[in-house]
């Protein structure tokens with residue numbers, strides 16, 4: 001099976017982790033701050049604070065943004081995203097309010113965000129779906145107008161940019177994930193970038209039980225006392241993971257170039273296939289191409305998206321679907337009621353989207369094979385939709 005995503009691990013990555021294993025610090029050691037400093041330099045932010053996952057990073061960003069300080073706080077999130085984006089709002093006892101997406105890009109629609117703002121809204125979350133940066137200019141204007149915090153869920157978009165502004169420096173807080181299929185990996189891991197000094201202190205405390213110093217700081221001062229000043233978690237990233245993250249970060253540009261080459265090749269091969277429509281890319285942006293998403297035209301093929309999914313998998317093409325609108329998940333339906341119809345463009349898109357394999361190690365012949373199979377499945381089984389319905 002050709003997977004839809006896969007890590008790229010080299011000898012240098014393995015050596016970096018082995019070196020960390022042989023050092024005195026397996027966690028809270030010097031590689032944590034080296035990774036953070038190198039990461040902030042890479043994305044152009046003033047600060048970077050590492051976390052044990054992208055989910056922990058989102059939770060910490062919500063906390064640092066003050067979400068949940070008032071009862072009835074609301075945060076606007078896109079309907080199409082991984083559940084972690086809106087779960088982070090729930091962790092802070094606030095309410096996620098879902099905004100629809102633009103049909104051509106599946107990025108959060110600033111016009112629908114504007115419609116969903118109420119006196120209880122505290123923040124907007126922009127999620128850079130598939131690796132494409134959102135319309136941050138429009139979202140920033142709304143955030144400034146209504147005094148809201150702008151949080152970027154950039155778990156797909158490390159390496160992306162708008163003009164010369166890199167993802168990581170386009171919002172008040174930007175959250176990244178280093179899960180294996182992401183742009184770079186630390187196995188599990190995450191990062192928050194920000195330009196705020198006080199928020200950086202809050203983020204560091206939050207990942208360490210709400211304690212104001214870490215183990216290494218106390219060791220260097222020969223101190224045993226510590227003060228827990230707020231309620232936090234153990235969300236720390238280990239030195240082993242930071243060693244891997246650092247080694248991977250050095251290859252980010254190469255990985256991003258390769259993903260973009262693969263995406264370009266897909267676009268040229270898919271152009272003549274009328275029932276396969278890749279999402280559109282906004283002008284002036286640098287796409288990070290975490291995913292390559294197409295819309296499957298079931299009307300003209302007679303095959304539903306799920307039938308296309310099954311047939312491609314039978315042909316060893318590991319396609320996937322990102323994502324069902326979050327409010328359709330059973331937990332959200334049980335907690336907030338049936339919100340069907342809330343975001344019609346997201347609901348429609350969910351019936352059509354397919355993520356094709358894309359990862360730096362993919363070869364040209366793999367891309368060709370995916371395009372050939374996409375072409376072939378409609379010819380193999382015409383008009384099965386009406387039979388299946």
Ligand SMILES: Cc1ncc(COP(=O)(O)O)c(C=O)c1O
Pocket residue numbers: 053054055056081082084085127153155156176177178179188189190
């Ligand atoms: C959009 C989005 N947000 C958040 C996350 C959570 O990241 P992690 O898996 O590192 O917790 C992911 C990861 O899959 C994601 O794709």
